[in-house]
Amino acid sequence: MNKEQDWPLYEIFIRAKSGLDHKHVGSVHATDAAMALEHARDLYTRRQEGVSIWAVRSADIVASDPAESDAFFEPARDKIYRHPTFYDIPDEVKTL
Amino acid sequence: MYTQGLDSLGKDCLRDETRDGAALESRFQARVDAEEKIEAKDWMPEAYRRTLIRQISQHAHSEVVGMLPEGNWITRAPSLKRKTILIAKVQDEGGHGAYLYSAAETLGVARAELVDQLLAGKAKYSSIFNYPTPTWADVGAIGWLVDGAAIMNQIPLCRCSYGPYARAMVRICKEESFHQRQGYEIMLTLARGTEAQRAMAQAALDRWWWPSLMMFGPTDTDSKHGAQSMRWKIKRFSNDELRQKFVDTTVPQADYLGLGVPDPELAWDEAAQHYRFGPIDWSEFERVLAGHGPCNRERMEARCKAHEEGRWVREAAAAWAAKRSAVAMQAA
Amino acid sequence: MTPEVRYVLRLADTNLVLAQRLGEWVGHAPALEEDLGLANLSLDLLGQARLLLARAGELEGLGRGEDQLAYLREESEYFNLTLVEQPNGDFGDTVVRQFLFDAWQLGLYEALVASGDAALAAIAAKGAREAAYHLRYSGGWLVRLGDGTAESHARVAASLARLWPYTNELFHDDDVDRAAAAAGIGVLPSALAPPWSVRVDQTLAHATLARPAHSSFVWYGKQGRHSEHLGYLLAEMQSLHRAHPGASW
Numbered sequence: 001m002n003k004e005q006d007w008p009l010y011e012i013f014i015r016a017k018s019g020l021d022h023k024h025v026g027s028v029h030a031t032d033a034a035m036a037l038e039h040a041r042d043l044y045t046r047r048q049e050g051v052s053i054w055a056v057r058s059a060d061i062v063a064s065d066p067a068e069s070d071a072f073f074e075p076a077r078d079k080i081y082r083h084p085t086f087y088d089i090p091d092e093v094k095t096l
Numbered sequence: 097m098y099t100q101g102l103d104s105l106g107k108d109c110l111r112d113e114t115r116d117g118a119a120l121e122s123r124f125q126a127r128v129d130a131e132e133k134i135e136a137k138d139w140m141p142e143a144y145r146r147t148l149i150r151q152i153s154q155h156a157h158s159e160v161v162g163m164l165p166e167g168n169w170i171t172r173a174p175s176l177k178r179k180t181i182l183i184a185k186v187q188d189e190g191g192h193g194a195y196l197y198s199a200a201e202t203l204g205v206a207r208a209e210l211v212d213q214l215l216a217g218k219a220k221y222s223s224i225f226n227y228p229t230p231t232w233a234d235v236g237a238i239g240w241l242v243d244g245a246a247i248m249n250q251i252p253l254c255r256c257s258y259g260p261y262a263r264a265m266v267r268i269c270k271e272e273s274f275h276q277r278q279g280y281e282i283m284l285t286l287a288r289g290t291e292a293q294r295a296m297a298q299a300a301l302d303r304w305w306w307p308s309l310m311m312f313g314p315t316d317t318d319s320k321h322g323a324q325s326m327r328w329k330i331k332r333f334s335n336d337e338l339r340q341k342f343v344d345t346t347v348p349q350a351d352y353l354g355l356g357v358p359d360p361e362l363a364w365d366e367a368a369q370h371y372r373f374g375p376i377d378w379s380e381f382e383r384v385l386a387g388h389g390p391c392n393r394e395r396m397e398a399r400c401k402a403h404e405e406g407r408w409v410r411e412a413a414a415a416w417a418a419k420r421s422a423v424a425m426q427a428a
Numbered sequence: 429m430t431p432e433v434r435y436v437l438r439l440a441d442t443n444l445v446l447a448q449r450l451g452e453w454v455g456h457a458p459a460l461e462e463d464l465g466l467a468n469l470s471l472d473l474l475g476q477a478r479l480l481l482a483r484a485g486e487l488e489g490l491g492r493g494e495d496q497l498a499y500l501r502e503e504s505e506y507f508n509l510t511l512v513e514q515p516n517g518d519f520g521d522t523v524v525r526q527f528l529f530d531a532w533q534l535g536l537y538e539a540l541v542a543s544g545d546a547a548l549a550a551i552a553a554k555g556a557r558e559a560a561y562h563l564r565y566s567g568g569w570l571v572r573l574g575d576g577t578a579e580s581h582a583r584v585a586a587s588l589a590r591l592w593p594y595t596n597e598l599f600h601d602d603d604v605d606r607a608a609a610a611a612g613i614g615v616l617p618s619a620l621a622p623p624w625s626v627r628v629d630q631t632l633a634h635a636t637l638a639r640p641a642h643s644s645f646v647w648y649g650k651q652g653r654h655s656e657h658l659g660y661l662l663a664e665m666q667s668l669h670r671a672h673p674g675a676s677w
Contacts, residue, residue, distance in 0.1 A: 003208070003212075004208050004212075004407070004410070005206075005208060005414075006206050006207050006208040007410065007413070007414060007459075009201065026195060026198045026199075026263075026264070027198045027201065028194070028198070028461060029207065029459070029461065030461070031413040031414050031416065031417035031572070032413075032416070032417040032420065032572075034564075034568055035413065035568065035572075038465065038564070038565060038568070039461040039464075039465070042461065042464040042465050042468055043191055043194050043195075043461065043464055046184075046187070046188070046191065046464075046468075047271075063137070065137070066135070066137050066138050066139070067139075160460065163454065163455035163463070164455050167454050167455035167456075170451040170452070170454055171448060171451055171452055171664050171665060172664060172665065172667055172668050173668075174499075174668045174669045174672070174675075174677040175495045175499075175669070175677040176444075176474065176477070176478050176481075176494050176495060176498055177478075177677075178677055179451070179474065180471060180474050180475070180478070183451055183454060183467050183470055183471055183474070184467070184471060186454050186455060186467070187454060187463070187464055187467035187468070187471075190454075190455070190460055190463040190464050190467070191464055193460055194460050194461065194464070197460070232668055232677075282677075285676060285677060289675055289676060289677075290672065290674075290675050292672060292675075293672065293675055398455070398456065401456070402455070402456040402457065402458070405458070405518065405519075406457065406458025406459060406462075406519065407458075408577070408579050408580055408583065409458035409459075409462075409519045409520075409573065409580070410458055410459060411576070411577055411579075411580070412572055412573050412576025412577045412579070412580030413569075413572045413573075413576060415576045415577045415580075416571070416572040416573075416575055416576040417572075419575065
């Protein structure tokens, strides 16, 4: 028996309701885009969890490497001046 | 992000381990101790990865094989309402299998490989599904007891240290509570029904009680993987703790049904605030686990048959997609 | 039984029998995802069947509810189309049966939303959305199998040849249909043939499958004269319910 290959993997993103972002929910196997959407619909929206589905070939996703996460994300840590709480404004001054 | 780049993860692990294995491992354990979630591409000890693959895939196989005993009653469900509920329920089990395979795949293993292991008889699945469902009441008993025991096992897994598994379990637990409730409702209807229906319900409870207690696995003293899994926060409670909790919750539910739990030693211990129950027949557990349960052969045959008979379909879909992308490439 | 009741029962029974057939697949499909897909088809059709049975019971006025109608009628009192009682066979047989049916049902519901019976019109509106999805699913699979491998093409072509003759019944008008149409609650089956042909021919072309030649073969399942398969299907479906007369479940 020759080894069977899985159908390609798609990552699935669901918009729970209009106004919200699509959110990653998991993956499905499918041979083609139409099938990926159908499988995602049957698997991830059986209880009205969504109003819109994105399916992306897993192989097409580019991801940051956890080994580089310090280099990527540490530099933002000390830039506290980007946050509104960094600034001292007297309480009397309203709507600022 | 689920599975991308996981082949290289394996290599990274090796490289890292030879370079500075101990430091990485203690950093990993510190993250786990701090209740941080471990994600797919994060460094993890090889044994942690293997443990998770084993546990998640066994869990996935259990869901898929678990479709069979209840699926046995889809065509004969005694009312259209029950038929509807049962189809949705069995479908959910399939869905849970899919969520779990999806989580296992983040660890760098292909679903096809896991399925091959199952079909070759090399992977385990929950022994409970090797018991038959001779009557409609078994559908009720499975929902009430088996899904009840599963929920008790699974709720702590929602806080498992491995992110993709924990997230799959959150989704699953949300859906399982309907399963348990529909099962109890079936039992309640039978218990309040005709004499024949009541007898059917009692017989099903008799059949499923002990196997349900065995679902929590060997006693803590005999459990092989317990301590390490606790350290890794894959597991949060011991087998015996969960089993006790299940008994304490379930006995009053049986009382409410007016059905008898088939254990002469069952008694409420006022001082301990727990039910004391009789000894479990671990030789039966071992026997079923070793493949000699009432339905081991049927279950595996059914899975193998579906897989083999579906091969031409899976191949056709793959061939069609390959043709289409070849056409698209030419057009581009 | 009035023609109106009988007309609604035809629709109800057709859905119920096909839902029952699809339910047989759950746990045994070619891929885990298809277990879920087939279960969804079954659930949709079962949901429609229950609404239709309830409506038939109301129109009949004898106090028969969905379970009484589903579980306590004999084979000859079932009025489903013969196509849907055909056994599941392999996945290709199931896909072809489903596709031929979905293309028909979508056209039916699109027309039936104008029914003078408000309940029927509402069921048709809900059903049309579901049927549109079903057709996408079954049509998609028909194309993959028809234009997949040499084996899948041969298999699905044979399924099509085997099941095609049962489609004659889908467009055959009889007295019940004419009475229901005249009363403004039903649709004449013959009127559904042109849109069905357009849908079917389009997908068959994508699937690289030839439309089988017309045959004069006609079954009359909708008149209660069935193939040999329905008896077994009902025996299985009704066994537990009939074994406990009067019990609640």
